[in-house]
Amino acid sequence: MSDVTVVGGGIVGLSVAWRLVQRGADVTVLDGGDDGAWHVAAGMLAPGGESEHEDPALIRLLERSAQLWPAYAKELGVDVGYDDAGTLSLAMTADDLAQRARVWKRQELALLRPSELRDLEPALSPRVRAGVFDPRETQVDPRKVVSALREKLGPRVVPKRVEALSDVDSATVVVAAGCGTAALTGLPIRPVKGQVLRLRGEPGLLRHVLNASVDGREVYIVPRADGEVVVGATQEERTDRLVTAGGVHELLRAALDLVPGLAELELTETTVGHRPGTPDNAPLLGRLDDRVVVAAGHFRNGVLLAPVTADIVAGLVLDGADDPMSADFSPRRF
Amino acid sequence: MSDVTVVGGGIVGLSVAWRLVQRGADVTVLDGGDDGAWHVAAGMLAPGGESEHEDPALIRLLERSAQLWPAYAKELGVDVGYDDAGTLSLAMTADDLAQRARVWKRQELALLRPSELRDLEPALSPRVRAGVFDPRETQVDPRKVVSALREKLGPRVVPKRVEALSDVDSATVVVAAGCGTAALTGLPIRPVKGQVLRLRGEPGLLRHVLNASVDGREVYIVPRADGEVVVGATQEERTDRLVTAGGVHELLRAALDLVPGLAELELTETTVGHRPGTPDNAPLLGRLDDRVVVAAGHFRNGVLLAPVTADIVAGLVLDGADDPMSADFSPRRF
Numbered sequence A, B: 001m002s003d004v005t006v007v008g009g010g011i012v013g014l015s016v017a018w019r020l021v022q023r024g025a026d027v028t029v030l031d032g033g034d035d036g037a038w039h040v041a042a043g044m045l046a047p048g049g050e051s052e053h054e055d056p057a058l059i060r061l062l063e064r065s066a067q068l069w070p071a072y073a074k075e076l077g078v079d080v081g082y083d084d085a086g087t088l089s090l091a092m093t094a095d096d097l098a099q100r101a102r103v104w105k106r107q108e109l110a111l112l113r114p115s116e117l118r119d120l121e122p123a124l125s126p127r128v129r130a131g132v133f134d135p136r137e138t139q140v141d142p143r144k145v146v147s148a149l150r151e152k153l154g155p156r157v158v159p160k161r162v163e164a165l166s167d168v169d170s171a172t173v174v175v176a177a178g179c180g181t182a183a184l185t186g187l188p189i190r191p192v193k194g195q196v197l198r199l200r201g202e203p204g205l206l207r208h209v210l211n212a213s214v215d216g217r218e219v220y221i222v223p224r225a226d227g228e229v230v231v232g233a234t235q236e237e238r239t240d241r242l243v244t245a246g247g248v249h250e251l252l253r254a255a256l257d258l259v260p261g262l263a264e265l266e267l268t269e270t271t272v273g274h275r276p277g278t279p280d281n282a283p284l285l286g287r288l289d290d291r292v293v294v295a296a297g298h299f300r301n302g303v304l305l306a307p308v309t310a311d312i313v314a315g316l317v318l319d320g321a322d323d324p325m326s327a328d329f330s331p332r333r334f
Helices: A011-022 A056-076 A094-107 A114-120 A142-156 A178-185 A245-258 A260-264 A299-319 A324-329 B011-022 B056-075 B094-107 B114-120 B142-156 B178-185 B245-258 B260-264 B299-319 B324-329
Strands: A004-007 A027-031 A087-091 A130-134 A157-159 A172-175 A190-200 A209-214 A217-223 A228-232 A266-277 A284-287 A292-296 B004-007 B027-031 B087-091 B130-134 B157-159 B172-175 B190-200 B209-214 B217-223 B228-232 B266-277 B284-287 B292-296
Touching: A004 A011, A011 A027, A011 A142, A011 A172, A011 A292, A011 A299, A027 A142, A056 A142, A056 A299, A056 A324, A087 A094, A087 A114, A094 A130, A094 A209, A114 A130, A142 A157, A142 A299, A172 A178, A172 A299, A178 A190, A178 A266, A178 A292, A190 A245, A209 A245, A217 A245, A228 A245, A245 A260, A245 B245, A245 B260, A245 B266, A260 B245, A266 A299, A266 B245, A266 B266, A284 A299, A284 A324, A292 A299, A299 A324, B004 B011, B011 B027, B011 B142, B011 B172, B011 B292, B011 B299, B027 B142, B056 B299, B056 B324, B087 B094, B087 B114, B094 B130, B094 B209, B114 B130, B142 B157, B142 B299, B172 B178, B172 B299, B178 B190, B178 B266, B178 B292, B190 B245, B209 B245, B217 B245, B228 B245, B245 B260, B266 B299, B284 B299, B284 B324, B292 B299, B299 B324
Parallel strands: A004 A027, A004 A172, A027 A157, A087 A209, A172 A292, B004 B027, B004 B172, B027 B157, B087 B209, B172 B292
Antiparallel strands: A087 A130, A190 A228, A190 A266, A209 A217, A217 A228, A284 A292, B087 B130, B190 B228, B190 B266, B209 B217, B217 B228, B284 B292
16 A cells, blocks of 8 residues: 555545655555546636635635646646636626625725626626626636646556545545545535536637626636636535536526527536535545544635645645644544 | 338338338338437427418318327337327416417317416416417327337338438338438428427426417427426527527526426436428428329428328328328429
């Protein structure tokens, strides 16, 4: 067995493993084979978008990881769809505006009028009432990131489903198994279902990530350079994997109301993922015991938090260093 | 080569072939392998639903074939989903009602109040304004019909794409190639794109076929005994095979407005088919020349018209009998 075994081959586990390998560790990743939340995730790197609901320590963690992403994307050495065109946060109605205005004010972003928004995104519906532009909110393609990391790690990634941590005989075990972490550790991680659509058409309809409140519903639209457009996401406290008529309808309705021209695009994928949520929806980062380190429960921020998680866990495992950034996220807090 | 070669292995070609075989003919079916319109069709057997737009001769043909269906389904000897629970034709708004009322009046169907409609279908939206019940409009599962016919015909169905009728050396050739008939014969058949959804849930949410006008949009909902629910269909003068965001949205919106409980069902299929339409949208049934008989261009009525088409073509090929029912549908009329 290797010095370190990472249980979980999703974006967090692979990022941790790669950082450990770069720092000279002997690492094996055990990958259970199920696609994690990264497979459906749109890859919005939005440290500010969550700030209404979360605590200052989490905001610091999100912002640090967002700062790490440009260099991290470069390190990966291949195109992973990192795109810094920025995000338009939008409100369709007066009620939607009232809802979003509080967050925008705190973020100190200048309110843009409809005409200014349509200068930036001509395809926006004329119904859009207001918005802000946040250049710090960028995007990456999570499938390309995972593919790049798998390539780098090569045979260190072993297809194997771990049923119990006692079956792993490394000196150090990093559990980065997303929702599967609950069964392995007893930690309180629940799956939060999200339905996500992928459309495809000629590139160029949209340039920015759109994150909007549309008649009281939240939707994001993430256009990729190759013509893919990701539309997400429902948020349901359910464990099933069903793509439902209601979920698809809700996403299409909000997306087409916001950008009517999306109607012409091909609907290429309807998918379901489960975000690993904790009781406070903040991640679990740190030692569970002398042998086991946890890097899980990233909820909606797994892609964004992958680089900072990798640095924190590598420091903990190789240097015994407790990064003060992670002090509030101990898995032993529950 | 056989005495008769049928070009086209869809529901019309197979029905013709089987009737010819029953009557003693030596038949081969050449099947190009592409699924025809039957593969996406819901299988509504609705001779009246079309009556607003069509001519008396076509209505007679549709009604004759509807009368043939119960015996035809029995003849097939296996469960093909024939279900005579009947159809509710529905209008959501006052405008929808004004639109449908003319047809209902001609059909001499009694107008049902919302409470009467919900006694028949408790899952209907309380917004539904009026409707009628037509016990003559039934349904069948076209995929099961095709599967039963293929089973009966066995090795007589040969996978082979025909590029030109001169490559077929039978004494008689029946062209039942749907949209492909145009290229083989030069006849004016155009593909009319339809997007169709399939949902799945516990059986029992709906009992009847629903055919509705919902805020100016036409939608049908066909519940099967096994829990499948077919939702259709867009009608687009396009040749592409793209399932679009706009098409799926339009169908889901109308279906969920009509039956809100469908939101919980799994969305299992999004498909595209092309109805073979002629300039007058009536079928092409009859001799093209001494050797070639055409049975194509059935537009939205291929499933309904399969039995009567089989009888007419078998009579023509084996007895030289020109059924008066088909007099108005000669392929030489264009």
